[in-house]
Amino acid sequence: MQKGQNEIRIIWLMILVIVAVAAWFYDQHIISYICGLAFVLSVMQYVDQLQKPIPDMSRQANVRVQLTSKVPLYISSIIAVIGISMQWSWLIGLGLTAWIFFFLRWLRRLEVYLSLIEYQLKKIQQHVPDLENEPIPHLDKTQVKTSLSENNQDNLGLAEQIKHWIFQGNPVLKVAIIVLVIGLILLLRFATEHWQLSLALKLLIVAGISFAISLVGWLMFNKNRSFALALEGLGLAGLFLTLFFAYYNHVIASFALASVCFGIIMLITLWMSLKQHTIELAMMAMLIAYVAPFTLPVRSASSVEFVAYYLAINLAVAILTTLRPWKILNQIAFLMSIFISAGYVYLHGYMHERLQLAGLVVLHTLVFVWLSFRFSQLIAKKDVEEFKLKPALDIALIFGAPIIGYIFLYLIYFHESAWQAGFSLAFAVLYAVIYYFAKNNQSIQLISQSYFSLMLIFIALIPPILLPEQWSVMGWAMEGALIYVFALIRQSTISRYLASGLLVVAGLSSFYYYVQLDEFPRLMFWTLSLCYYVVVVFSNSRPAFQKQLSTMTTIFQALLMLAASSMLLVLLLDQFKTENQFAMTMLTISILLLILNEIMLFCKAGGQWFIAKWIGVIPVFVLALIIVLDHSQNGMIVWTSTFEQIGIAVSGLLLFLFWLRPVSSIRFEKEALSLGALSSLSLTSLCLIPSMPYISVVILPLAFAAWCFWQKEHEDWNRFWQARSSLALMLIWIVCSQLFTVQAFQGYLLPILNPFDLVSIAILASFIWMLSLQLKTGLDRGIVAVLIVLSLLWLSSYILLRALHVYLGTPYNALELWQDATVQLSFTLLWVSLALITMSYASKRQIRSMWILGGSILVIVTLKLVLLDLSHIGTLMRVISFLGAGTVMLVIAYIAPIPELDERS
Incomplete structure (x- = not known):
């Protein structure tokens, strides 16, 4: 698998290079730049993955390794990006040249370290007894291949089978067969349209x-199995395709004769697959048969013809899997029938074909009911003790087919409740009969009980079907909730899955009646929302119920919470039609969610509840964002009333508690919790000083960060701030606040001694503290260093810009500031001063990484001098800029030499 992944990486890099060159040739330079950036990041990530095991390997080999910093690579990349944005070709070349130099140096040192480690490991192994020369028992290759084919591949799931085909075997052979099949299709098309021979002779x-x-x-199967199977599959594919071209070009005019020919080819395929005990041949032939109708050049099949044709293929699959437990064929047939066949009917079906299509759906359903029953028998006989129902495709194969078939029949007769109830009764009778014959079979006793549950569920579907309009939706929802509760109590997996289907049907039907009915159906949505909440709460109320929840079930319950919260928000907004509509809605739903969370904590709910509640609160945050944007005017938040302001603030605090209760959930998922909790706290903080929103929004988060900083012994709070989401929120504020705020000079007394500068400095300190925590989570030190440098320069430069704007009237947040000599001189002196302080402190304390950080600032200063100041060398300010920067660099070189490699870093 690792080899396959490496090949995929190489293919990805080759695609980037090809696309970049092609885009450059067609003058789409932006695409070339994007591909180049993706190439750089991909290569760095790939080599970084190779570098990660080196520390562990060096410890095993007792070799001391000092890994090379990637800061120069990041700086070179930034230089190239600046050159691209400014359209300076020479700067792009400089950045790329520097990147290639540092990257090759990085690779060279990596190679040296690996060679040294390998040498030391060999020396260590010389003292270990040689176990490689032990005799290995002889294995017959034919036996191994047969075992793999008959035992392993038969039991692989659909995803595993696809991976097996892609990453194992002979990839050249597989590509060749695909190319030949495509060529055969093109040959048949060309022969049909252009060759002068008679069409019958051609085919x-x-x-x-x-x-x-x-x-x-x-004939060559025993000599080269894989190659022989490929040839057999190619030949059978050609026969299927030729038959289709012959029938749809009227070479074979009789449908009966075409059906006989198709049956003969299918029987040959079945016989060869069973005789050779090979699933590969059957799979290739079936896939070609499924795809064949789409290769025709003359006309499209009608929906009835198409579904009938797929029924013939599924009958062949039924014969194969009746004799062999090849579940992947069942899965392919099931998926093809659901998606391809149903999609074709949706696009090409007509109302006058309804009766025929309903009959074909019934026949398809009966085929899959037999397949599910027979498949469960084969598996149970093969390994009775370990037989368990598996989720996804296995559950769908055994139990989902009748449900899907019933849904199709339900949609075909959508406005005729009598037909729908009749189909439900027919399915209930069918499963009663199956249960009667299966209950005495001990090997499939579990499945027989599930058939009994299916019978009860189909009977239970009849009352809501017969109810009128929105009452039917309420019936679906209530029955779904009751069956879900019953399934958890009885530990019935199939009942739980089918109850989920009822809840989904109720939700989808509610949209239909919401559009169709003249009045807003409040009662329907109240009932639906309540049923969804009941299902989620009851599922997490007891440990015995929580153990039954799989990953897919947890995701489903999260979606139920999302839908329930969305409906509840709409209902509350409709209920509170007053001036304080938003505040009342936010307060109500926040209180309800907090109470619900406390109840679930009392019931000792676990991680499944955390996921559901976090997803369920998303609509509340969407509403909060809408409220903030709706009340924004001229860079300020204007509340309609004091009650609304207080109500939104209290709602934010309640949501903050909702996210942090319990604190131990930080260990479960820190990213979502940190994002939600900080967003909630920011909503409350935004209500403190609405006239200065950019300052107000971070007051409470900063206070919370300071409190967590003093709680160093509490590991959970460190995890909270180690989340990348909290880091991203801080970074967004650092960038956006300086660019977009219109209250930056409000309350301005002196530089730094003003509200906005003080808050900016506090954010910078918090951001650096959070980056230091990120190092413990494995974030690359080079990225941390670059972020610290850029954030320090960004915020300090804006503090300086505001001071210059107040006292000297220089431009602020305008492109003209890059042409202003005073601003550029101030930037140069500020940046070299920061570099001096950083590097001198690092040299004194022998902190090499911090010294490199200050050196990065000097690199940026040098670039600025060359790119901007040198172009205006005639002004006095530019001359002073060069002289001042050079003098400070001399001082740095004298008092702050680089620390040694073997010291602390």
């Missing part, structure tokens, strides 16, 4: 060649 020649290819594959 007969192609069919003869296809049969000969299959025969050759059959």
Whole structure:
């Protein structure tokens, strides 16, 4: 698998290079730049993955390794990006040249370290007894291949089978077969339209060649199994395709004759698959048969013809899987019938075909009911003690087919409740009969009980079907909730899955009646929302119920919480039609969610509840964002009343408690919790000083960060601030606040001694503290260093800009500031001063990484001098800028030499 992943990486890099060159040739330079950036990041990430095991390997080999910093690579990348944005070709070349130099140096040192480690490991292994020369028992290759084919591949799931085909075997052979099948299709199209021979003779020649290819594959099966199967599959594919072209071009005019020919080819395929005990041949032939109708150049099949054709293929699959437990064929047939066949009927079906389509759906359903029953028998006989129902496709294969079939029949007769109830009764009778024959079979006793549950559920569907309009939705929802509760109590997996289907049907039907009815159906949505909440709460109320929840069930319950909260918000907004509508809605739903969370904590709910509640609160945050944007005027928040302001603030605090209760949930998922809790606290903080929103929004988060800083012994609070989401929120504020605030000079007394500068400095300190915590989570030190440098320069430069704007009237947040000599001189002196302080402190304390940080600032200063100041060398300010920067660099070189490698870092 690792080899396959490496090949995928190489292919990805090659695609980036090809796309970049092609885009540059067609003058789409921006695409070339994006591909180049993606190439750089991909290569760095790939090599970084190779570098990660080196510390562990060096400890095993007792070798001391000092890994190379990637800061120069990041700086070179930034230089290239600046050159691209300014359209300076020479700067792009400089950045790329520097990046290539540092990258090659990085690779060279990596190679040296690996060679040294390998040498030391070999020396260590010389003292270990040689176990590699132990005799290995001889294994017959034919036995190994047969075992893999018959035992392992038969039990692989659909996803595992696809991975097996992609990453194992002979990839050249697989690509060749695909190319040949495409070529065969194109050949048949060309022959149909252009060749001068009679069409019957053309198709007969192609069919003869296809049969000969299959025969050759059959004869050489014992010599080269994989190659022989490929030839057999190619030949059978040719026969299927030729038959289709012959029928739809009227070479074979009779449908009966075409059906006989199709049956003969299918029987040959079945016989060869069973005779050779190979699932690969059956799979190739079936896939070609499913795809064949889409290769026709003449006309499209009608929906009835298409579904009938798929029924014939599914019958062949039923014969195969009746004799062999090849579940992947069942899965493919099931998926093809659901998505391809149903989609084709949706696009090409007509009302006058309804009766025929309903009959075909019934036949399809009966086929899959038999497949599910027979498949469960085969598995149970094979390993009775370990037989368990599995989720996803296995559950869908055994139990989902009748439900899907019933849904199709329900949609075909959507406005005729009598037909719908009749189909439900028919399915209930069918499963009563199956249960009667299966209950005495001990090997599938579990499945027989599930058949009994299916019978009860289909009977239970009849009352809501017969209810009128929105009452039917309420019936679906209530029955779904009751069956879900019953399934948890009885530990019935199939009942729980089917109850989930009822809840989904109720939700989808509610949208239909919401559009169709003249009045807003409040009672329907109240009932639906309440049923969704009941299902989620009851599922997490007891440990015995929580153990039954799989990953897919947890995701489903999270979606139920999302839907329930959304409906509740709409209902509350409709209920509170007053001036304080938003505040009342936010307060009500926040109180309800907090109470609900406390109840679940009292019931000792686990991680499944955390996921559900976090997803369920998303609509509340969407509403909060809408409220903030709606009340924003001229860079300020204007509340309509004091009650609204207080109500929104209290709602934010309640949501903050909702996220942090319990604190131990930080260990479960810190990213979502940190994002939600900080967003809630920011909402409350935003209400403190609405006239200065950019300052107000971070007051409480800063206070909370300061409190957590003093709680160093509490590990959970450190985890809270180690989340990348909290880091991203701080970074967004650092950038956006300086660019977009319109209250930056409000209350301005002196530089730093003003509200906005003080808050900016506090944010910078918090951001650096959070970055230091990120190092413990494995964030690359180079990225941390770059973020510290850029944030320090960004905020300090804006503090300086505001001071210059107040006292000297220089430009502020305008492009003209890059041409202002006073601003550029001030930037140069500020940045070199920061570099002096950082590097001198690092040299004194022998902190090498901090010294490199200050050196990065000097690199940026040098670039600025070359790119901006040198272009205006005639002004006095530019001359002073060069002289001042050079003098400070001399001082740094004298008092702050670089610390040694073997000291603390």
